[in-house]
Amino acid sequence: MPTTADLFDYNRPLGEMTREIVKVVLSQCGGNQxxxxxxxxxxxxxxxxxxxxxx
Structure with a gap:
């Protein structure tokens, strides 16, 4: 699981960061979409x- 600092590496494409944030939140919600x-x-x-x- 990436750290918060990894999620906001401004050299990464926006789509990649968005998908990663969505995955983190989904994990925090126990997979409840x-x-x-x-x-x-x-x-x-x-x-x-x-x-x-x-x-």
Whole structure:
């Protein structure tokens, strides 16, 4: 699991940082996607898209 400092390495692409933040919040919510989406202020579909995006 990355540290907070790793999450905000400004040399990383935004999409990569976003996916990592989503994964951290999802982990903190015990895998509950509905709760994670609510904490992030996004919809469950958007959460799913972030988790399934590939570069």
């Amino acid at each position: 509905t709760l994670a989406a609510k904490r992030l202020g996004i919809g469950r579909t958007t959460l799913w898209r972030y988790l399934n995006e590939t570069d």
